[in-house]
Amino acid sequence: MLKTNKVFIDTQTYVKAGLHFEGVAFKAFHELCVKGDLVLITTTVVEREVKGKIEESIKDALQAINTVQRKARLLNSIDNGSLHGFFQQFNEHEIHEAAQKVFDDFLKGCHAKLATIEVIDLNEVLDKYFGKEPPFGQNKKKSEFPDAINLAAVERFVNDEDVYIISEDSDLKNYCDGKNNLHQIDSLDKFLGEYNTHTNELSNKLMQFIESKREDIRADVIAQLNDADGYNVSTWEDAELDSFEVVNIDDFEPSIIKIDNNYCLATFSVSVDFEVTVSGPDFNNGYWDSEDKVMIPMETTTRTEVQEISFDIEIEVMYEIEDGELTDIAFDVNIDKLSRGIEFSIEENNFEY
Template sequence: MKLKNVFLDTSIYIKNNFEFGGSKFNKLNDLISAGRIQLYSTTIIDNEVISNIDKTIEETRQFVNSVIKEAYVLKNTSPFKSIFAERKPVNIALNEVKNQYDEFKQSTNIENIPINNVDVDDIFKRYFEELPPFSSKKKEEIPDAFTLSALKQWFQKKEDACYILSTDSDMKNYCEENKELIYLDSLDSLFNLIASEDARYEFVIQVFNEHEDEILENIKDDLFDSFILDDIDGEVNEVDVSDLSFVNKPLITEIGDNYAKLSLVLQFDYTAYCSVLDVESSPYDSETKGFLWKDYKDEIYHGSEEIPVEIFIDNIKLGEEAPENADITAKFNNDEMIFISSPYDYY
């Protein structure tokens, strides 16, 4: 199996929430250690990733500080104890994520491609003519142009190709013009590409297809406890979920001796029956800046969602026509709650 050259755009790090110790980056590291992938980058991407880590964590500072100030009663409760234990938790978190990024770069042995020999004339010609990767004359797209030009020149000289992982449509358009650069939109797409070289790939797809209706029904049953009100004082009492379907074909991210992992996107409609604060019938005390008591009323909210789903198929063996004993479980929305926002302004 041929070694795959891979480049990660900053957007991939952002999409995966800089979780360098998470399952996707760990899987990438495993493939690199197994000699399946060589990872490439540029100093531009390195600086962009660090800048975005700074920006993303800094955006949480005001919220975290407000929790420490306004929710002091939670200081000695198990879910919040660690936040109050540190004097400057955001600073500590920032340093941890940066250290994790440094460890990721070291463990994956990323090779930096030099950008000092790029064709500057071609870059600015594309800039003024609004050609990919420029969708318009935006200065912030110039770093991408330098990176892509460097990658193109590098792999032209090597007479090889590189997979460009990005969520940026302008990068996709640029790759379509250059045979050396092959666009993929996610780490899961890369993992699926590698898994497709496994003789068991089609068998796993067959198992999924045979159990798809069962998988959707099980997810539907499990979805109820995942809904929570976002910006409303109240509770979700009941949820009806309908029209469940997978948006994409399954991406197989891993195949083991008797198991497989798949990644999909699920779409569905919901009707949520909720009890929410009735502001009009709840007397407000301006001195204490709080309600004397709270009355609640019934509200019904309708919505549609698209969420990521991971499917785990266990207890399967290659060659079984109908693995009736296959154990199938699903993790949806990255084990996070699904928030319901009110269409009304209650406060």
């Protein structure tokens, strides 16, 4: 049985999702909040942290665009309509406002309840800090003050009632372990999986089907990854990706995040090991050009390494229902952002800096 319909989402969860509030898990959660099935609880600390992260991400993105525009300025002189828009100047203020509005609209659409921080007892927070208690821990991490304030505000808001805390933060987990009414879950996907297990009678049957197709799903993921585009983004100048291949895929735990109108959506994250081969200039055995003050490579060299990368996977299940049983079942496996290619990072030297 579901313990409560109240949910607090930590800043870390928003950041891990890439601040993408239109992602499948956030959209499914939003729909449940709109229907009144779930209640989102937030704090001003979370709002400020998330908006700060949004601002940082936009700043980094605009700097990257400006860098590319400078390096590609020759293309700006080409009379080509397809390139014209790329070199237009961006209104940074409008971009920041639009991005912040997406988060505001998400909270507003979810009818989020604000747990105010004005009512918390700061002495209790400080006692935990100096007492090396969770979420601060033995090292008295000052960085945990926002989490401590959030938890204190949420506890006051729910007033001993149950609430789900969505976060992977280990110190926050330790804090929740000592509380009977705080139920920590690692991710929004896993929470939605638990929600559907307890509220939709089809969930168990759909999960049984997905489990029966585990090896097919694994094979499909491997095939898609091996067929994808890839590139090397290391500091090894002029190095190029020769080949890559999946050599291992970790076990995975799908969570059903949505069941609606003969359609089911399940998600999971999985770590994958690739054997990656990259070739590039052999700077280690080049010669130093004292005039230009650069290393001149004479030969090329090749490196092969195993690199681990994590992927978010979606399983779409389409079905009919006859006499309470699933029939005409079909499924598709999609790997999030795979169309952008796989980003590897193989250096000429494996020094640890």
